[in-house]
Amino acid sequence: MPVLVCFHAHPDDEALSTGGLMRRAADAGHEVVLVTATRGEQGEPKPGVLLEGQELWERRVEETKVAAEILGCVSNEFLGYEDSGMMGEPTNDNPTCFWRADHDEAAHRLASILERVRADVLTIYDDHGLYGHPDHIQVHRVGLRAAEIAGVSHVFEATVSREDAMAAFEEMDMSPEEGDPDADGFGDDFGMPRARIRYRVPVGDALGPKRAAVRAHASQISEDDFFLSMSDEAFGRIFGYEFYAVPGDGDGGGPVDVDLLPGL
Ligand SMILES: [Zn+2]
Numbered sequence: 001m002p003v004l005v006c007f008h009a010h011p012d013d014e015a016l017s018t019g020g021l022m023r024r025a026a027d028a029g030h031e032v033v034l035v036t037a038t039r040g041e042q043g044e045p046k047p048g049v050l051l052e053g054q055e056l057w058e059r060r061v062e063e064t065k066v067a068a069e070i071l072g073c074v075s076n077e078f079l080g081y082e083d084s085g086m087m088g089e090p091t092n093d094n095p096t097c098f099w100r101a102d103h104d105e106a107a108h109r110l111a112s113i114l115e116r117v118r119a120d121v122l123t124i125y126d127d128h129g130l131y132g133h134p135d136h137i138q139v140h141r142v143g144l145r146a147a148e149i150a151g152v153s154h155v156f157e158a159t160v161s162r163e164d165a166m167a168a169f170e171e172m173d174m175s176p177e178e179g180d181p182d183a184d185g186f187g188d189d190f191g192m193p194r195a196r197i198r199y200r201v202p203v204g205d206a207l208g209p210k211r212a213a214v215r216a217h218a219s220q221i222s223e224d225d226f227f228l229s230m231s232d233e234a235f236g237r238i239f240g241y242e243f244y245a246v247p248g249d250g251d252g253g254g255p256v257d258v259d260l261l262p263g264l
Pocket residue numbers: 009010013133136
């Protein structure tokens with residue numbers, strides 16, 4: 001059975017962007033491996049969630065393990081870089097942050113995992129990292145290079161269809177911009193135009209685990225935050241499909257529905 005590796009930037013990214021695909025692939029009998037570039041050191045912990053003396057990254061490593069289990073992963077690994085923070089922040093200059101990482105070195109770290117688990121399919125992000133976060137952009141660049149090194153021929157870019165997202169929010173009478181910090185970066189440059197996206201994976205039957213995986217990241221996302229406070233109906237309308245582009249694709253006819261990605 002083909003092996004799926006999902007490469008992400010920070011703990012919690014896996015849940016919303018590829019969580020449905022991961023759970024569905026696991027249910028179909030595939031080995032699913034989560035690789036996370038950083039431990040999310042620059043996140044802001046919710047008040048009171050950290051134990052005495054506990055560092056945020058320690059907590060986030062635990063949360064990622066729980067989320068990975070919920071999503072059916074056989075293992076989860078970290079690439080060992082530090083969170084770069086949002087674009088333009090002084091944390092971008094930290095020499096050990098992912099944004100500063102040497103592409104080739106980082107790609108070799110990932111490639112060695114891809115080779116070890118015998119990856120057949122790799123997911124990364126679109127070329128602007130969904131919304132321009134430096135670590136997400138780096139996932140795209142490093143992921144492409146690692147796939148080349150390890151000879152993984154099926155690479156897909158997790159993204160969001162701008163038009164579909166806007167339509168869903170309008171239909172649900174919700175705007176993620178209305179004062180919600182979770183929605184940072186949601187705007188005209190969010191995701192990709194529909195025409196450039198190759199596949200849409202319906203993940204309605206995996207919404208329970210997908211949302212439970214979001215909930216596992218309690219140091220970052222609380223019950224009254226955007227992703228957990230919306231109704232199940234709204235969550236399903238907004239997160240019931242995952243969109244995947246193919247590197248180098250131009251405008252096509254928009255996404256076709258597939259049960260699982262090609263190669264799985
Ligand atoms: Zn992230």
